[in-house]
Structures are given as C-alpha cells and as structure tokens.
Amino acid sequence: MVTIQERPHAELRILATELRRDLELQQANRLSLDLTRGKPAPDQLDLSRDLDTAVDTYIGEDGVDARNYGTLRGVIEARKLGAQLMGVDPERVFTIGNSSLFLMYMVAATAYNQGLWGDDRRWTNRKKIKVLTPVPGYDRHFTICESLNVEMVNVAMTEFGPDMERVLELTASDASIKGIWCVPKYSNPTGCIYSDATVAAMAELPNSAAADDFVVFWDNAYAMHDFEFPAARLANLYSHAERMGTEDHVALFASTSKITYASGGLGFFAGSERVLATLERALSIMLIGPDKISQLRHARFLNGRVEQHMAQHAKLLRPKFELVNDVLERELGGLGIATWTKPRGGYFVSMDVLPGTANRIVALAQATGLTLTPAGATFPYGRDPQDQNIRIAPTFATLADLKVAMHVLVQCVKLVCIEQEIAAT
Numbered sequence: 001m002v003t004i005q006e007r008p009h010a011e012l013r014i015l016a017t018e019l020r021r022d023l024e025l026q027q028a029n030r031l032s033l034d035l036t037r038g039k040p041a042p043d044q045l046d047l048s049r050d051l052d053t054a055v056d057t058y059i060g061e062d063g064v065d066a067r068n069y070g071t072l073r074g075v076i077e078a079r080k081l082g083a084q085l086m087g088v089d090p091e092r093v094f095t096i097g098n099s100s101l102f103l104m105y106m107v108a109a110t111a112y113n114q115g116l117w118g119d120d121r122r123w124t125n126r127k128k129i130k131v132l133t134p135v136p137g138y139d140r141h142f143t144i145c146e147s148l149n150v151e152m153v154n155v156a157m158t159e160f161g162p163d164m165e166r167v168l169e170l171t172a173s174d175a176s177i178k179g180i181w182c183v184p185k186y187s188n189p190t191g192c193i194y195s196d197a198t199v200a201a202m203a204e205l206p207n208s209a210a211a212d213d214f215v216v217f218w219d220n221a222y223a224m225h226d227f228e229f230p231a232a233r234l235a236n237l238y239s240h241a242e243r244m245g246t247e248d249h250v251a252l253f254a255s256t257s258k259i260t261y262a263s264g265g266l267g268f269f270a271g272s273e274r275v276l277a278t279l280e281r282a283l284s285i286m287l288i289g290p291d292k293i294s295q296l297r298h299a300r301f302l303n304g305r306v307e308q309h310m311a312q313h314a315k316l317l318r319p320k321f322e323l324v325n326d327v328l329e330r331e332l333g334g335l336g337i338a339t340w341t342k343p344r345g346g347y348f349v350s351m352d353v354l355p356g357t358a359n360r361i362v363a364l365a366q367a368t369g370l371t372l373t374p375a376g377a378t379f380p381y382g383r384d385p386q387d388q389n390i391r392i393a394p395t396f397a398t399l400a401d402l403k404v405a406m407h408v409l410v411q412c413v414k415l416v417c418i419e420q421e422i423a424a425t
C-alpha cells in the first residue's frame with residue numbers, strides 16, 4: 001500500500017473529489033448515527049431480564065432484612081460480588097448506589113475536604129492541588145478534577161499503562177501532586193491492560209510520592225468485560241499495596257453498569273479499613289441505608305455465574321469490534337494517516353489520525369449524520385495538544401448502523417487527511 005504522503009498530488013485531488021461526492025450522497029440519506037458514549041445496547045440489557053425476579057426472599061445471608069434501613073456498607077452477598085470484580089476480600093468492599101463515578105467523586109471530594117485517613121491530612125491543606133491524568137483518558141475523571149479545582153497534569157499512555165518513569169519523576173519531585181487516575185483493564189479509550197510491572201509500580205507509588213496524602217484512583221470499570229478467551233489477566237493492585245504498606249492510599253472502584261443495567265446496577269468501592277471508616281462516616285450524614293433490594297437481586301442473579309453472564313455480552317460485542325477493526329484495516333491500513341487500537345475487551349477503540357485533523361474529521365462526520373465523541377474529549381479541558389485522538393464507541397449501535405457509521409468515518413478521515421496533505425506541500 002502506498003501512503004497518502006507518497007502519492008502524487010494529481011492522484012490525491014481525484015481521490016478527494018470522489019470522497020466528497022460519496023459524502024454528499026451520504027448527506028442526502030439524512031443519516032442519524034451515534035458512536036459517542038459507551039452504552040450497552042438493548043440486546044445486552046435484555047441479558048439481565050431475570051434480575052427482576054431474582055429476589056424471592058428479602059432476608060439476606062446474614063439475616064439482614066433488605067427492605068429496611070441500615071447496613072450502610074451493603075449486604076454481604078453483594079459485597080462478595082464486588083470482591084470478585086475487584087480481587088479483594090469482601091470485608092474490604094462496600095456497595096452503595098448504582099454508580100462507581102459517584103463513589104469516585106465522593107472519594108476525591110473527601111480526600112480534598114476532610115482527608116481519607118481520620119487525621120489532619122487533607123488536600124485543602126495546600127493551595128494548589130494537582131492530579132496526574134494519563135492521556136488519552138476518561139472525560140468524567142477530568143470533570144471530577146475540574147469540579148474540585150484540581151489541576152490536571154498529563155502523562156502519556158503506553159501499551160503497558162501510563163508512562164511510569166514520568167509518573168515516578170513527577171510524583172517524587174512535586175508534593176502538590178496528590179493522585180493519579182487509572183483504568184487498569186481495557187482502559188478508556190485505548191483498551192490497554194496495565195502490565196504486571198505497571199501494577200506493582202502503581203502500588204508502590206504512594207511510598208515514593210512527595211505527597212503524604214497521595215491516592216491511586218483505580219477505576220476497574222471493565223474488570224470482567226473480555227470478549228476474547230481465555231480472559232486477560234490483570235495483576236492484583238490491592239495485594240501489592242498490602243505488601244508495600246500502601247493500602248491506605250489505593251481506592252478501588254467497579255460497578256455492574258455494563259454487566260446488568262447501566263441505570264439500575266451496583267457501585268462498588270474497596271479500600272483499607274481506615275479509609276472505609278472515613279467514607280462510612282461521611283456517607284452516614286447523607287443516607288441511612290443503601291438500596292439493599294437491588295443488592296440482593298444482583299447477588300442472587302450473578303453470584304457464581306458472572307463469567308458465564310459476561311460471555312453472553314462478549315458474544316454480542318465481539319462482532320462489533322471485529323467490524324470496526326476490519327473496516328479500519330481495509331480502508332485506512334497502510335495509508336499512513338491513522339493508527340488505532342485493537343482491544344480484547346472493554347467498550348472503546350482509540351484512533352489517532354494525522355496531527356491537526358481530529359476536530360475537522362469529527363465536524364465533517366457530524367455534517368454527514370454521524371455523531372462522534374467531540375475531538376479533545378479524551379484530554380483534560382477538552383484540549384488534545386496534537387488534535388489527533390478520536391474515540392470510537394461501537395457498543396450501542398446495531399451492526400447494520402455500525403457498518404454505515406464506519407463507512408462514513410473512514411471516508412471523513414481520508415478526505416480531511418488528503419486535504420491537509422495537499423495543503424501542506
């Protein structure tokens with residue numbers, strides 16, 4: 001395959017004309033396609049229909065009546081489910097609400113205002129607070145930081161996780177850096193899985209960080225979301241942290257949002273007893289007991305069969321990711337204008353196009369009837385310094401819509417990159 005850069009301008013001009021004509025035809029079709037958010041598709045949600053009839057008795061394993069107030073940390077059978085997702089003992093887990101994002105906000109806000117440790121360490125003791133944000137990353141982590149007025153410092157993602165050399169250098173020399181965001185398995189959006197060495201280094205990080213109130217935010221949203229088997233393995237952060245004595249400084253999160261229902265699942269947090277006790281105190285001001293009926297429902301529906309349930313999701317998701325990769329390979333492979341990830345699980349594909357073209361590609365796709373995540377959304381403050389990253393979220397669309405959407409996307413990538421190449425030389 002000859003790259004765009006190697007082709008004569010006359011050929012590029014003809015190609016551009018053809019692409020414009022093709023996109024005009026697509027515009028006439030008044031498409032309404034959406035690859036923005038990583039949402040489960042309706043057929044995935046249907047896999048959890050039996051959830052609604054999974055509660056025959058409201059009395060839990062330890063005699064708790066799920067209909068009543070109390071049990072702030074959650075019923076034990078649901079904590080066992082969370083423990084499986086996060087690779088910790090059930091005593092280390094609490095489950096509350098239906099969203100891990102809520103818990104992430106709560107942990108960050110508590111670290112900021114009261115401190116997580118029951119002593120006088122809290123982020124507000126300093127005027128300027130920073131947190132490391134591996135990029136490209138998850139926009140909602142950035143929003144949490146922005147809402148707390150915490151400055152974000154970008155660190156590049158590699159195929160093994162964040163660039164740990166840079167992370168160590170920054171955290172050791174700057175006491176205003178108080179934490180790091182991590183999506184360790186099937187990272188949003190690159191799909192990478194942190195290597196064993198990265199996980200071990202991350203567990204050790206609070207020991208070498210200049211800040212004594214450092215927090216590793218371990219957002220394991222895609223812990224069980226493999227679509228190739230045998231499932232990929234992630235090293236256990238909490239066991240490492242216990243060995244290194246840093247367990248008070250790691251905060252683990254998971255949820256069933258993409259296992260059962262995104263709006264009716266369970267959020268999980270895991271941490272040391274010291275941190276759990278602080279959060280329990282903070283939570284007890286806000287509520288007297290979580291929705292334990294939903295907790296029982298989930299435990300009875302999923303315990304002992306999570307892998308089997310996730311294999312059903314995999315069956316629905318794998319063809320969508322294969323389609324995305326097939327179209328990208330066939331249409332953009334070897335052209336020298338785009339690279340993309342090929343994850344074995346999770347919810348996203350991350351594509352890097354020629355620097356300076358992502359915004360225009362997303363705008364052209366929008367004009368053609370395909371909505372993509374805004375360019376820049378995978379970077380703090382919406383600013384991708386290279387203007388080159390585009391996140392593809394293929395889960396929600398039907399296969400038929402995804403096929404049309406991918407056709408539009410690759411045509412837009414080709415046209416904008418060819419126009420840039422012609423203009424540049």
Ligand SMILES: Cc1ncc(COP(=O)(O)O)c(C=O)c1O
Binds near residue numbers: 100256
């Ligand atoms: C990395 C990551 N964390 C958290 C969430 C949201 O999780 P929850 O529904 O549990 O709040 C998402 C959703 O897309 C995500 O991609």
